[in-house]
Amino acid sequence: MMDRSRIEDLIAAYAELIDEDRLEEWPDLFGDPCRYLIISRANHEAGLRQGVMYAASRGMLLDRVFSLRRANIYEPHRYRHVVGPIRVKAVDGGVAVVHSHFLAVRIMHDGSSMLFASGRYLDRIDISKIPFRFNERIVVLDSDKIDTLLAIPL
Amino acid sequence: MMDRSRIEDLIAAYAELIDEDRLEEWPDLFGDPCRYLIISRANHEAGLRQGVMYAASRGMLLDRVFSLRRANIYEPHRYRHVVGPIRVKAVDGGVAVVHSHFLAVRIMHDGSSMLFASGRYLDRIDISKIPFRFNERIVVLDSDKIDTLLAIPL
Amino acid sequence: MMDRSRIEDLIAAYAELIDEDRLEEWPDLFGDPCRYLIISRANHEAGLRQGVMYAASRGMLLDRVFSLRRANIYEPHRYRHVVGPIRVKAVDGGVAVVHSHFLAVRIMHDGSSMLFASGRYLDRIDISKIPFRFNERIVVLDSDKIDTLLAIPL
Numbered sequence: 001m002m003d004r005s006r007i008e009d010l011i012a013a014y015a016e017l018i019d020e021d022r023l024e025e026w027p028d029l030f031g032d033p034c035r036y037l038i039i040s041r042a043n044h045e046a047g048l049r050q051g052v053m054y055a056a057s058r059g060m061l062l063d064r065v066f067s068l069r070r071a072n073i074y075e076p077h078r079y080r081h082v083v084g085p086i087r088v089k090a091v092d093g094g095v096a097v098v099h100s101h102f103l104a105v106r107i108m109h110d111g112s113s114m115l116f117a118s119g120r121y122l123d124r125i126d127i128s129k130i131p132f133r134f135n136e137r138i139v140v141l142d143s144d145k146i147d148t149l150l151a152i153p154l
Numbered sequence: 155m156m157d158r159s160r161i162e163d164l165i166a167a168y169a170e171l172i173d174e175d176r177l178e179e180w181p182d183l184f185g186d187p188c189r190y191l192i193i194s195r196a197n198h199e200a201g202l203r204q205g206v207m208y209a210a211s212r213g214m215l216l217d218r219v220f221s222l223r224r225a226n227i228y229e230p231h232r233y234r235h236v237v238g239p240i241r242v243k244a245v246d247g248g249v250a251v252v253h254s255h256f257l258a259v260r261i262m263h264d265g266s267s268m269l270f271a272s273g274r275y276l277d278r279i280d281i282s283k284i285p286f287r288f289n290e291r292i293v294v295l296d297s298d299k300i301d302t303l304l305a306i307p308l
Numbered sequence: 309m310m311d312r313s314r315i316e317d318l319i320a321a322y323a324e325l326i327d328e329d330r331l332e333e334w335p336d337l338f339g340d341p342c343r344y345l346i347i348s349r350a351n352h353e354a355g356l357r358q359g360v361m362y363a364a365s366r367g368m369l370l371d372r373v374f375s376l377r378r379a380n381i382y383e384p385h386r387y388r389h390v391v392g393p394i395r396v397k398a399v400d401g402g403v404a405v406v407h408s409h410f411l412a413v414r415i416m417h418d419g420s421s422m423l424f425a426s427g428r429y430l431d432r433i434d435i436s437k438i439p440f441r442f443n444e445r446i447v448v449l450d451s452d453k454i455d456t457l458l459a460i461p462l
Contacts, residue, residue, distance in 0.1 A: 004159070005312075012393040019409065080426035080450050082392045082411050084236045085166040101173065103236050103259060105411060105426045111453030115269055115423055118234035118259045142234050145265035158313075238390045239320040255327065257390050257413060269423055272388040272413045296388050299419030 003127055007098055008086055010125065010132045015081035015102070018153060023068065026153070027061035031126050035136040036061060038154055040144045041119070052150055053139075061153075068151060076109040079116065079152060094128030095135060104154055117154055118142045157281055161252055162240055164279065164286045169235035169256070172307060177222065180307070181215035185280050189290040190215060192308055194298045195273070206304055207293075215307075222305060230263040233270065233306060248282030249289060258308055271308055272296045311435055315406055316394055318433065318440045323389035323410070326461060331376065334461070335369035339434050343444040344369060346462055348452045349427070360458055361447075369461075376459060384417040387424065387460060402436030403443060412462055425462055426450045 010029060017026045030036065039051030055061045083102045090097040099122055106116035124136040139154050164183060171180045184190065193205030209215045237256045244251040253276055260270035278290040293308050318337060325334045338344065347359030363369045391410045398405040407430055414424035432444040447462050 008393055009395070012395055015392070015409075016395065016407070078450060080409060080411065082236050082390050082409065084169070085162055087163070087166050087170065099170070101169075101234060101236065103234065103257065103411065105423065105450070107426065107450040111451040113423060113426060113451050113453075115259065115267060118261065118267060142232060142259070142261040143265040143267050145267075236390050238323070239316055241317070241320050241324065253324070255323075255388060255390065257388065257411065269413060269421060272415065272421060296386060296413070296415040297419040297421050299421075 003091075003096070004086075004088065006130070006132050007088070007096060007125060007127070010134070011083060011086060011098075011100060011121070011123070014134075014137075015083055019079050019081055021078060023065045023152070024062075026065065027058045029134055030058055030061060030137075031133040031135050032058040034058065034061075034134060035138075036134075036153075037137075038139040038141065038150065040141050040146075042144055044138070044140045051139075052141075052146070053153060064153065077152070078107045079154070080105045080107065081154075083121075091127070094126060096123075096125045096127045098123045098125055102154075117146055119154075157245075157250070158240075158242065160284070160286050161242070161250060161279060161281070164288070165237060165240060165252075165254060165275070165277070168288075168291075169237055173233050173235055175232060177219045177306070178216070180219065181212045183288055184212055184215060184291070185287040185289050186212040188212065188215075188288060189292075190288075190307075191291075192293040192295065192304065194295050194300075196298055198292070198294045205293075206295075206300070207307060218307065231306070232261045233308070234259040234261065235308075237275075245281070248280065250277075250279045250281050252277045252279055256308075271300055273308075311399075311404070312394075312396065314438070314440050315396070315404060315433060315435070318442070319391060319394060319406075319408060319429070319431070322442075322445075323391055327387050327389055329386060331373045331460070332370070334373065335366045337442055338366055338369060338445075339441040339443050340366040342366065342369075342442060343446075344442075344461075345445075346447040346449065346458065348449050348454075350452055352446070352448045359447075360449075360454070361461060372461065385460070386415045387462070388413045388415065389462075391429075399435070402434065404431075404433045404435045406431040406433055410462075425454055427462075 036055040037051045038053040086100045101120045104117045107113045119141040122138040126133045190209040191205045192207040240254045255274045258271045273295040276292040280287045344363040345359045346361040394408045409428045412425045427449040430446040
């Protein structure tokens with residue numbers, strides 16, 4: 001039970017840091033090296049390893065955040081994630097395989113909101129030490145129609 | 155606590171099997187006989203027992219899946235459920251009365267997504283043996299405007 | 309763990325009483341006096357204390373419900389909340405500081421549904437006695453574009 005609640009907390013912290021625009025703290029939730037990938041379901045099921053966003057280390061995640069902060073080429077917006085219940089699929093050698101799913105609403109600066117994305121989180125979580133960290137998070141998007149709009153991590 | 159987490163797992167598995175298109179495994183989550191009903195809130199509050207989808211056994215649930223697979227009269231789509239926290243209303247004689255609620259997004263083959271349905275799950279769950287199974291699941295839809303579009307169970 | 313599950317239950321009860329139109333019972337979830345505030349993120353971050361809905365006692369919450377029932381100046385509708393996982397931020401002197409987040413769908417009488425609101429719940433919960441009660445609930449809306457439409461509490 002202890003482990004499960006720490007896993008839930010890690011997954012909730014991920015959504016909170018993004019939605020509250022505390023992006024600089026977001027890479028701290030990952031191990032180093034790590035694997036972070038956003039990919040459409042169709043590409044994921046086809047076995048492709050290339051997605052619309054990718055990082056292999058905490059430094060790459062942070063680079064992503066820095067370029068977001070500097071670039072300002074996108075209209076300011078925020079997300080609101082709602083994450084469903086987690087499912088622990090396996091625990092082996094200090095690593096938990098955990099699946100969950102989410103909806104994300106996008107709120108634009110003018111106040112308009114829309115359903116922006118839905119999908120699954122396929123996680124490999126290092127539970128061998130506290131605090132727990134993501135070794136791998138694959139974000140599998142239900143739809144293919146999202147790529148060019150994606151600036152902030154999901 | 156043990157029971158509660160098994161109940162949560164059953165409810166999460168239900169959403170997962172549907173959303174991941176593993177419909178052939180979905181009837182295994184029910185007892186046999188069972189009662190499965192999708193009904194609008196208006197009809198449910200009026201005490202009607204007739205809904206837009208109904209099954210009284212695992213076999214009837216499976217028939218539903220087979221006809222879905224064969225018929226192909228609907229445009230291919232998937233759902234993404236997000237299920238809120240469960241509320242255990244009563245436990246009596248090995249059966250738990252559990253309420254929860256959900257949103258379902260529908261993702262069409264062309265990648266477009268829409269909020270498709272919302273509502274409540276009113277469950278009677280057999281907790282007398284492991285794995286837990288649904289004796290009854292009544293899906294009460296918030297809206298009446300859904301009937302003709304409903305192909306995949308919710 | 310006991311406390312956490314009681315907190316989850318209080319937060320789930322709040323959504324349930326509103327969504328199932330049992331508004332007269334909703335003030336019972338608050339202490340007396342209490343603080344209830346719905347405010348936009350922009351105003352909340354600017355440190356403003358004035359929102360689109362406010363109450364400082366159980367009686368004021370109940371007044372709100374009575375005027376809703378009498379007034380009938382708005383088109384009948386319901387919400388469906390989906391509340392994400394809770395985060396216990398601090399526990400001090402019998403009070404838990406708890407954050408969670410939500411989406412709310414609005415279902416009109418004609419059956420049409422729309423994503424109506426998203427945001428965060430910032431709670432101060434009295435955990436010194438059972439049942440737990442809200443000392444304070446601040447509903448921080450992600451968007452500013454909601455005010456005039458807001459009749460039912462969120």
